[in-house]
Amino acid sequence: MENKLKRKMLWLDAWDIEEQEAWFSHMSLQGWKLIGISKWMAEFEKCEPQKVNYRCDVFKLNDKSENNRIEFYKQSGWEHIATRGFIQVFRDMKGDNSLEIHTDPIEQAATLSILKQDITKRGILTLLLSVITLMLIVGAHQIDPVGNYLNDKFIETIVLIIAYMSISITMVNGMIHMSKLMKRLKSGSLLEHEKSYHRKIKRNKVVGITVIFILSLWVLTVFLNLMNSLQEDRFPAIPKTELPIVQMADFIDDFTYIDEEGLSYFKENSSFLVPRQYQLEQMVEVPGETWEDNSDIYSPSISSFGYEVRSEWLAKKFVQDLKEKHTYYAENYVKVPESKFDELWLSQGNFNAAFIARKHNKVYRVLYYGKGSIDEIIERALAKAER
Amino acid sequence: MANDQRAPMTEAMYYVLLALYNPLHGYAVMDEVKKVSNGRIIMGPGTLYGILKRMQQENFIVLDELDGRRKIYHITENGREALKHEHQRLTCMVDDGKPLLGNGDSNGK
Numbered sequence: 001m002e003n004k005l006k007r008k009m010l011w012l013d014a015w016d017i018e019e020q021e022a023w024f025s026h027m028s029l030q031g032w033k034l035i036g037i038s039k040w041m042a043e044f045e046k047c048e049p050q051k052v053n054y055r056c057d058v059f060k061l062n063d064k065s066e067n068n069r070i071e072f073y074k075q076s077g078w079e080h081i082a083t084r085g086f087i088q089v090f091r092d093m094k095g096d097n098s099l100e101i102h103t104d105p106i107e108q109a110a111t112l113s114i115l116k117q118d119i120t121k122r123g124i125l126t127l128l129l130s131v132i133t134l135m136l137i138v139g140a141h142q143i144d145p146v147g148n149y150l151n152d153k154f155i156e157t158i159v160l161i162i163a164y165m166s167i168s169i170t171m172v173n174g175m176i177h178m179s180k181l182m183k184r185l186k187s188g189s190l191l192e193h194e195k196s197y198h199r200k201i202k203r204n205k206v207v208g209i210t211v212i213f214i215l216s217l218w219v220l221t222v223f224l225n226l227m228n229s230l231q232e233d234r235f236p237a238i239p240k241t242e243l244p245i246v247q248m249a250d251f252i253d254d255f256t257y258i259d260e261e262g263l264s265y266f267k268e269n270s271s272f273l274v275p276r277q278y279q280l281e282q283m284v285e286v287p288g289e290t291w292e293d294n295s296d297i298y299s300p301s302i303s304s305f306g307y308e309v310r311s312e313w314l315a316k317k318f319v320q321d322l323k324e325k326h327t328y329y330a331e332n333y334v335k336v337p338e339s340k341f342d343e344l345w346l347s348q349g350n351f352n353a354a355f356i357a358r359k360h361n362k363v364y365r366v367l368y369y370g371k372g373s374i375d376e377i378i379e380r381a382l383a384k385a386e387r
Numbered sequence: 388m389a390n391d392q393r394a395p396m397t398e399a400m401y402y403v404l405l406a407l408y409n410p411l412h413g414y415a416v417m418d419e420v421k422k423v424s425n426g427r428i429i430m431g432p433g434t435l436y437g438i439l440k441r442m443q444q445e446n447f448i449v450l451d452e453l454d455g456r457r458k459i460y461h462i463t464e465n466g467r468e469a470l471k472h473e474h475q476r477l478t479c480m481v482d483d484g485k486p487l488l489g490n491g492d493s494n495g496k
Contacts, residue, residue: 057433068413068458069436075414076432101433104399111437 004046006032011204012197014087015119015174017056017112017181019197024054024089026197034089037082053092053193055101058115060086073101086115102190109185116178123171130164137161145321149273149309152221159218166211235265238280244387245306246366248282250380255284258299274318276308292371300370302377306384307363315361319343322365323356331367340382348374359385396473402428403438404470407448407462413439416460442466 008027012019024034024042029051032044057073059066061083070080070088076099078090090101102108137157147153185191238247243266248255257264264284269277282302289298309315323333323345331354333345341357348354353374354367364381368374396404406419416439420430439460442448447466451459462470 065440072413072436073432076417078432099429100431103429103431104397104434106397107399107434107437110441111433 005035006044006046007041008044010037010040010042010084011201011208013170013174013177013204014085015115015177015181016197016200017058017087018192018195019200020056020087020089021054021193022195023197023201024091025052025194028052028054034081034091037084037089042082050095052095054081055090055092055193057088057090057101058086058111059088060114061088076101086118100190105185105188105190108191109182112178112182112185116175116182119171119174119178123175126171127168130168134161134164144325146318146325149307149314149318149321150269150271150277152271152273155218155221155272159214163211163215166207170207235262236267238264238266238282243278243280244276244384245278245280245304245364246302246377246381246384247280247304248284248300248302251372251376252284252286252300255286255300258283258285263301272310273314274307274309276306278304278306280304298371300368300372302369303367305365307365309361309363312361315358315363316343319345319356319358319363322363326354326356326365339378341378341385344378346374353377355381357381357385393469393472395476396469398428399430399434399438400442401470401473401477402430403435403442404447404462404466404473407460407466408470410451410459410461412457412459 012023027034027044028047029049031047031049033047033052034042034054035045036043055078059069073080073090074093077092077094078101079093080088081091082089102111137160141148141153141157144153148157181191242249260283264282265280267279269279271277280302282304284300286298286300290296291298307315307318309318327333331347333347333354333356336344336346339357341359343358345356346353351371352367352369354365355374355378356363356365357378358364359382362385364385366377366381368377402420402424403416405423406416411419413435417430417432417435420428420435439448443450445465446463447469448460448462451461
């Protein structure tokens, strides 16, 4: 039985004064005596199982006016063991010390007030910070709602809301707990020393582990996404096979790509709400053909997007947000009243046209620059949707 | 009772001041409180320390460091005054009860 040490996570909050006392005493009965506390961990040393009383008192350790307190307690048989913020843990040196540290509940309430003030201050600050951060998050999330569909931005929002909510709830719990303790003391009853702590430990464990798990999962996802985007091919080649979205070959038979990096490529992506996402960019030249004013060789271009949204209901919302986002970028969508699509929005200029179309849960957005007819392209998109 | 500008003392404060009627070092106050209260009041070190600290702030007592280690508490004039005042208040309270309740030893039963 030589100096065997064990560290245990402190799942009880600092303000759980009675529960901590009971837990340390229980550990001693199990043959582990408390030797210190660091941050979130309590350190124990193997000992003979024995009943030892522990008491948590509240004062600032390095305060000048508290210089003699520890010595004072020691003379009464209470040895200072550990510090956790304002909480000072004492062990009964005699084994069955009949002299409690605190014998007057009113006086003890006065000592608890610094902890209460501290928790209230931190609690209010946390709440304020949470409200501000959540407002910022929700604001940012409204600037680009499309990101929620395509890049899982909503997950970040949910994770941060869960994290801030759990911290805020914990702090509010602490404030309520301190108020109850003080009220009890002021009404003349002393604190309990053998209070049941199992439920509190269990609850804090479940909440703590869940939040930590969700946060680390999120950090991991962000990290993996970052690594992916660093490694991915920015302009992947366009496959020769038929694509699930409208492409140049659907309406022009003969063309050559303009040989410049970044003008033509095909990308696939996936997110939770939109598991299939396609993006095609093509900028081509049609040999032997010129623009209508004969000015130059005819070079049409197309940006074609296709999305398979998880449900039709979501797809409707997605179209709404997509339309709003791109209206902002100078496309001017007008609803086409009769269409074989479930909904079709068209924005037309001289040589350029754009449309957003939805059939069930499939959404297409195409920007076309050329002299061909946009109606033909819409037909092609419909054919792809109905496949 | 004279109109009173002082708040009534807690029982614990009253006995600590009584115990310090003669200068004592901190730890001895605990035993003295027990003695002057005829064993009725047993005061824990946390409670006592809190009271001593507060009464120093209120200038009821002062702490003298004799040889650096042993610290002796003295009651101040202010403290003596407050104690007398409290004693008077308590006596008045007992006297006020006498016509109805009789002497202390026959009451309460």
